[in-house]
Amino acid sequence: MTAKLTAAERTAALAELTGWTVVPERDAIRKSFKFGDFVGAFGFMTRVALLAEKADHHPEWSNVYNRVEILLTTHDASGLSARDVALAKAIDALLG
Amino acid sequence: MTAKLTAAERTAALAELTGWTVVPERDAIRKSFKFGDFVGAFGFMTRVALLAEKADHHPEWSNVYNRVEILLTTHDASGLSARDVALAKAIDALLG
Secondary structure, eight states: OOOBOOHHHHHHHHHHOSSOEEEGGGTEEEEEEEOSSHHHHHHHHHHHHHHHHHHTOOOEEEEETTEEEEEEOBGGGTBOBHHHHHHHHHHHHHTO | OOOBOOHHHHHHHHHHOSSOEEETTTTEEEEEEEOSSHHHHHHHHHHHHHHHHHHTOOOEEEEETTEEEEEEOBGGGTBOBHHHHHHHHHHHHHTO
């Protein structure tokens, strides 16, 4: 069982992330990524998939050609947890 | 430019597909796939990505853990075309 972030933890965590926005109705964070083409987008998704599987924490995500939308939340915690923040940072680190 | 299917072509095409349903508001077809886990789902997505790139025809799709939702439509044709039907068949053949 993973704990949901407290309000203070959430504020601190979001301040460390760039481009991730809160989805209040889901208690989740979301970010959109755009690439040059489908190969760029799916290559990125493959790297994220490996990160996610290793962390045993998986995104809700969608892809349309060169765009990828990623939503992170923790089902176990019924909301945003430190695992989402860690995965968001790892995803951003892929893009340097 | 790809031609949108006529009503008669559409009826014939859908009769050849299993599990694909029409999304009228998008003039698209959609199917849900379920796997044992994330690795099963993403492995399937990787195979679909290679098919799609080879066909130069890409799905709109989403994944949540072991589930994959695929929507096919042809932006060039503003609706369902023979390319969607061909890709749907190729996707189903992966699971053969």
